[in-house]
Amino acid sequence: MSEFTISKPENDPIRSYAPGTKEREDLRAKLDELKGQEIEIPLVIGGEEVKTGDMGECVIPHNHSRVLARFHKAGDAEVKQAIDAAAEAWNSWSTEDFETRAGIFLKMGDLARGKWRQTLNASTMLNMSKTVYQAEIDSACEVVDFFNFNPYYAQELHSHQPMHSPPPTKNSVEHRPLEGFVFAVSPFNFTSIGANLPSAPALMGNVVLWKPASSAVYPAWFLMQLFKEAGLPDGVVNFVPGCGSKVGPVVMKHPDLAGVHFTGSTTVFQGMWQTVGKHIANYKSYPRIVGETGGKDFCIAHESADHEALITAMVRGAFEFQGQKCSAMSRAYLPTTIWSSVKQGFVEQVETVKMGDAEDFTNFMTAVIDKNAFETITSYIDHAKHSDEAEILTGGNYDDSVGFFIEPTTILTKDPHFKTMEEEIFGPVLTIYLYEPKTWKETLELVDCTSPYGLTGCVFATDGTALKEARTALRHSAGNFYINDKPTGAIVGQQPFGGSRASGTNDKAGSMFNLVRWVSQRTIKENFDPPQDYHYPYMNED
Numbered sequence: 001m002s003e004f005t006i007s008k009p010e011n012d013p014i015r016s017y018a019p020g021t022k023e024r025e026d027l028r029a030k031l032d033e034l035k036g037q038e039i040e041i042p043l044v045i046g047g048e049e050v051k052t053g054d055m056g057e058c059v060i061p062h063n064h065s066r067v068l069a070r071f072h073k074a075g076d077a078e079v080k081q082a083i084d085a086a087a088e089a090w091n092s093w094s095t096e097d098f099e100t101r102a103g104i105f106l107k108m109g110d111l112a113r114g115k116w117r118q119t120l121n122a123s124t125m126l127n128m129s130k131t132v133y134q135a136e137i138d139s140a141c142e143v144v145d146f147f148n149f150n151p152y153y154a155q156e157l158h159s160h161q162p163m164h165s166p167p168p169t170k171n172s173v174e175h176r177p178l179e180g181f182v183f184a185v186s187p188f189n190f191t192s193i194g195a196n197l198p199s200a201p202a203l204m205g206n207v208v209l210w211k212p213a214s215s216a217v218y219p220a221w222f223l224m225q226l227f228k229e230a231g232l233p234d235g236v237v238n239f240v241p242g243c244g245s246k247v248g249p250v251v252m253k254h255p256d257l258a259g260v261h262f263t264g265s266t267t268v269f270q271g272m273w274q275t276v277g278k279h280i281a282n283y284k285s286y287p288r289i290v291g292e293t294g295g296k297d298f299c300i301a302h303e304s305a306d307h308e309a310l311i312t313a314m315v316r317g318a319f320e321f322q323g324q325k326c327s328a329m330s331r332a333y334l335p336t337t338i339w340s341s342v343k344q345g346f347v348e349q350v351e352t353v354k355m356g357d358a359e360d361f362t363n364f365m366t367a368v369i370d371k372n373a374f375e376t377i378t379s380y381i382d383h384a385k386h387s388d389e390a391e392i393l394t395g396g397n398y399d400d401s402v403g404f405f406i407e408p409t410t411i412l413t414k415d416p417h418f419k420t421m422e423e424e425i426f427g428p429v430l431t432i433y434l435y436e437p438k439t440w441k442e443t444l445e446l447v448d449c450t451s452p453y454g455l456t457g458c459v460f461a462t463d464g465t466a467l468k469e470a471r472t473a474l475r476h477s478a479g480n481f482y483i484n485d486k487p488t489g490a491i492v493g494q495q496p497f498g499g500s501r502a503s504g505t506n507d508k509a510g511s512m513f514n515l516v517r518w519v520s521q522r523t524i525k526e527n528f529d530p531p532q533d534y535h536y537p538y539m540n541e542d
């Protein structure tokens with residue numbers, strides 16, 4: 001028996017970056033270094049750097065004329081090459097012992113915590129326009145946590161064995177990797193999701209093709225280098241940036257597709273699932289489909305809510321990272337009786353929000369990710385501006401001349417089914433609907449039925465009965481439900497993350513429930529004294 005045991009990990013502590021700290025100095029130096037160069041990013045297939053000449057750009061969203069890198073995009077030939085390289089790596093990686101695999105991922109955790117910390121943070125701040133705090137909780141702490149907690153959860157999963165082995169038998173379950181490859185497709189908004197989507201299946205012995213979002217290839221490239229430095233063998237994770245609608249279908253139809261690990265929009269995920277359904281007879285096994293997708297995350301406040309706590313949750317929950325968290329608060333239901341006090345405090349606070357360059361540490365908000373996002377988000381704001389059903393309470397202005405800046409915008413609507421109460425906007429836009437306190441129970445039903453999503457949501461109340469009622473009525477409205485707290489900021493090992501309904505398969509990233517999707521169990525019964533005669537006692541004559 002191996003002595004190898006992984007002890008319970010601790011969450012990586014958030015550094016303060018206060019003036020005078022070493023982390024602040026290191027981060028500034030890294031920002032200067034990265035901005036002072038323009039790099040070329042290749043594909044990585046079977047450990048080899050591959051260049052196609054079909055180029056995309058990584059830019060700074062808050063200063064979009066600044067190019068950080070140019071990246072090569074995969075075409076059909078490279079996708080096929082990557083599938084072959086993965087198949088080759090599978091031969092050794094799928095039988096590698098757990099101790100070796102886990103050791104590599106724990107090493108990744110060490111590298112992300114130390115040597116690579118400020119590269120991941122600076123590249124995330126520059127390419128995704130995150131403030132230092134938003135980068136730190138994502139590209140440092142959460143990346144470290146995924147690399148440390150997943151091996152621990154994998155160990156826990158492996159310990160799930162049959163309860164009984166009556167003599168003379170021994171029963172066991174082997175948690176085998178899937179046959180074939182896993183397609184990991186990550187979104188633009190979290191470096192940590194980019195780290196987790198390919199690495200969770202790889203930890204379990206799978207081989208992976210990883211396609212990061214085109215607007216976030218830059219930090220993803222540094223993660224690939226970190227994987228290599230930690231000792232991940234060539235071909236285990238193959239890096240194939242490119243256009244999703246081009247790369248996706250070629251990969252998805254391949255008979256060796258064993259799994260899809262996706263985070264992104266609901267539309268894209270549903271399209272991928274349809275492709276799998278259409279080709280179901282062609283696969284060698286039934287692909288595991290894991291997807292975390294969109295949300296229309298709610299806040300409902302009861303008359304008994306603590307006003308200051310509610311206001312802070314609204315400002316942070318709706319506007320941090322420009323509302324581009326899948327968990328961001330985007331619809332709020334407030335009782336008419338507390339509105340005047342909450343409105344005053346909320347508007348006052350939003351008016352103090354500073355927006356600008358991510359490198360100016362005094363800013364709370366920066367730019368949205370790209371032109372497409374800018375146009376989509378501002379079209380919702382314009383819709384509200386021109387509607388009789390809505391008024392703009394804060395913000396409403398936008399400017400993309402230098403960076404893709406949109407003010408923190410709050411819409412007050414009379415219609416609980418107003419467009420911005422129902423559709424995912426994915427930007428700094430919060431819509432508020434006021435309800436009469438006597439309709440508390442009906443309003444809970446309204447919250448539950450208004451959107452097709454079920455990702456996150458929060459309730460604010462000090463009245464215990466109201467909290468109980470909300471908890472029950474909203475049982476299926478959110479996979480991550482918060483009581484007297486904002487609906488964002490889930491931490492690995494504390495609030496396993498994921499939603500149901502149209503928000504995804506709810507396989508809870510950073511938990512054993514996710515890892516279990518990347519293994520296929522083989523049950524083994526060993527008999528040390530097998531029967532020597534086929535007759536049973538009942539067959540004997542009386």
Ligand code: NAD
Pocket residue numbers: 185186187188189190193211212213214242243244245246247248249263264265266268269271272292293294295325326424426455497498499503504
């Ligand atoms: P997106 O759906 O536009 O893109 C996600 C990824 O899918 C990208 O890598 C993209 O290139 C790829 N893609 C696009 N078309 C494809 C296709 N046909 N085949 C294969 N891949 C394809 O999403 P985004 O704009 O990057 O991210 C924002 C969305 O992600 C929002 O809807 C948000 O709610 C969601 N999100 C959800 C979670 C969660 O945990 N539930 C977390 C983060 C983001």
